[in-house]
Amino acid sequence: MWIQIDATELKKHGLDYVQAKIKASQADEQNPDTAKYRAAADVREGELEVDPDAVVSFSDDGGAYVMSWQWVSAKEIGLSTCDECGERVSEVVGCPDGAEVCRDCFNAGAH
Secondary structure (H helix, E strand, O other): OOOOOHHHHHHHHHHHHHHHHHHHHHHHHHHHOOHHHHHHHHOOOOOOOOOOOOEEEOOOOEEEEEEOOOOOOHHHHHOOOOOOOOOEEEEEOOOOOEEEEHHHHHHHHOO
């Protein structure tokens, strides 16, 4: 079970706030549609990964949010991997043999 606790609300309402969040999460878990929402989200293989016990948060608009994991590659955030040392770096140097190495490895004479 995963429950998001807002620090401001916790300070304002104390343990009653936490207990209410736990109770709401348990109710969502008992909802017969919870498994259906998880299954619907899980068909996006490779795009999103859904744990078997993923949190399902029902919305007033007739749907639900399903907690999932999304893969983000190092390249998508501007990082490359040095073929020599394996470090993730923001810049690599292309070598004649096709290898890509970080500036430190390049300066050290790698490739």
